[in-house]
Amino acid sequence: MTQTTSADVGSARIIEQHSIDYVPWSERRGTLWHQGPFWFAGNFVLPTMVVGFTGPEMGLSVGYTFLAVALGACFGTFFMAFHANQxxxxxxxxxxxxxxxFGRRGVVVPFLATVFVYVGFMVFDTILGTQGLGLILPDGKWFWYPVLTALSIVIAVVGHDLLHFIQRWMTYLLVIAFAITTILAFTSLHAPTAAHAGGWSGTAFLVQFSLAAGYNISYAVYVSDYSRYLPADSSAPKLIFWTYLGAAFSAVWLMGLGAVLASRLGGADAIALIKDTGDHLFPGFGTIVVLISTLALISIMGVNAYGAMLTSVSGIDAFRTVPATVRVRVVGLVAIGVISVVVALFIPTDYLDSFNSFVLLMLYFLVPWTAVNLVDFYAVRHGEYAITDIFRARGVYGNWSWRGLVAYSVGFVVMIPFFSLSFYTGPIADKLHGADVSFAIGLVVAGGLYYVFSRSLDHEAEARARAASQLELEGTPQL
Incomplete structure (x- = not known):
């Protein structure tokens, strides 16, 4: 592992120096409650609202949609938040x-799915951000796509501390703007008539639940990127609590608001719905709220670019050692930005109509990974790892670990009959009239298999490697 050094570790640097390498104890800092606003703002973006449109579109009442959203988001955030402690x-x-x-090289399997998630969200955010700016500026995607992406890349280049700072202040703006918008939604918009209010549908309820759960589970691949600078002895319950509160509360609020707006105004255009609702306060207020939302999109694009860079560099490093330098970070971020712009420019015009399928695909690929990862951390290795061996080709974790790979693959395969997508419906999902419960199957099978497989691990050899690793990294055998 190539590790960054500093003549003065205590001095603040504008541009983050670390990338995929270990953050030593001497550089740890931060406040636990800051995880709350970070994940609130990170999740309080327009694509989150789009998830809440599904229930009303499928004939589910606002009340049942909100219940499905609340249960799904809280369920998905449970898995996401527990990664924060890592x-x-x-x-x-x-x-x-x-x-x-998964092994040093075997991990490229979930890495591919993860980069797909990051780039997919960057593309969604770029498109929506450009549409938001189009309310007051010429709507030219060939200009705004590169500009918005470049702004997000600059934020990501500065790195961890700037991302936390922006997200924290975005939370205050978003809470004020959307508190007013939410009040307007209930006081200024006419409730749907009985004929258009929708009702109960088991299929629609499960679809809405799955989308909300999958959306928040997708954030599991981000979490410790933004908690790794915290002191090593940080309170796990408090850290998990603040992460959970920020991510779950924002999802329930914004998805629930999306359900209300979709049922009272109709349509599935998040920007138009927010603008029309906000303008009930005074003409132009809706535009202000949309522009605040666009700023939040640029910020979360920086978060996505940052995560995509870390994952991509980690994948390349598995086959060819990559130095943990600022230059590598910048090159990786620029490459991610270029790919995102190209995809955004040339995707089909109905891409946003496929948002639900994208969210479900994330759920399918990430559920087996989060099950394996959390079972390993909490039930198998209890948070104790030989950090230096994670970077070594001949470390105790090896290049290819059959336990994780088999558990992940089997977990994914057994989910296939339960898939319910716009272009494919599995046989069991078909019998359930399109309802999707694949996430439950994937979690149980992947996590359960990995736990059983891990009973044959050589814990004594790993304990020796951990002791050597800790001495090498910190010069002490324990915290």
Whole structure:
């Protein structure tokens, strides 16, 4: 592992120096409650609102839609939030930790799915951000797509501390703007008539639940990227609590508001719905709210670019050692930005109509990974790893770990009959009239298999490697 050094560790640097490498204890800092606003603002973006349109579009009443959203988001956030504890315990970005379960090279399997998630969200955010700016500026995607992406890349280049700072202040703006918008939605918009209010549908309820759960589970691949600078002895319950509160509360609020707006105004254009609702306060207020939302999109694009860079560099490093330098970070971020712009420019015009399928695909690929990763951290290795061996080709974790790979693959395969997508419906999902419960199957099978497989691990050899690793990294055998 190539590790960054500094003549003055205590001095603040504008541009983050670390990438996929270990953050030593001497550089740890931060406040636990800051995880709350970080994940609130990170999740309080227009694509989150789009998830809440599904229930009303499928004939589900607002009340049942809100219940499905609340249950789904809270369920998905449970898995997402528990990854936060891995950051301070290991001092590593989220996805590179998976080498312990999948092997140094075997981890490229979940890495591919993860990069797909990051780039997909960047593309969604770029398109929506450009549409938001189009309310007051010429709507030219060939100009705004590169500009918005470049702004997000600059934020990501500065890195961890700037992302936390922006997200924290965006939370205050978003809470004020959307508190007013939410009040307007209930006081200024006419409730749907009985004939258009919708009702109960088991299929629609499960679809809405799955979308909300899958959306928040997708954030699991980000989490410890933004908690790895916290002190190693940070309180796990408090860290998990603040992460959970920020991510779950924002999802329930914005998806629920999306359900209300879709049922009262109709349509599935998030920008138009927000503008029309906000303008009930005074003409132009809706535009202000949309522009605040656009700023939040640029910020979360920076978060997505940052995560995509870390994951991509981790994947390349598995086959060819990559130095953990600022230059590598910048090159990786620029490459991610170029790919995102090209995809956004040339995708079909109905891409946003496929948002639900994208969210479900994320759920399918990430559920087996999060099950394996969390079972390993909490039930198998109890948060204790030989950090230096994660970066070594001949470390105790090896290049290919059959336990994680088999558990992940089997977990994914058994989910296929339960898939319910716009272009494919599995046989069991078909019998359930399109309802999707694949996430439950994937979690149980992948997590259960990995736990059983891990009973044959050589814990004594790993304990020796951990002791040597800790002495090498910190010069002490324990915290």
């Amino acid at each position: 950051g301070p315990r290991m001092g590593l970005p989220q996805m590179i930790q998976s080498r312990a379960q």
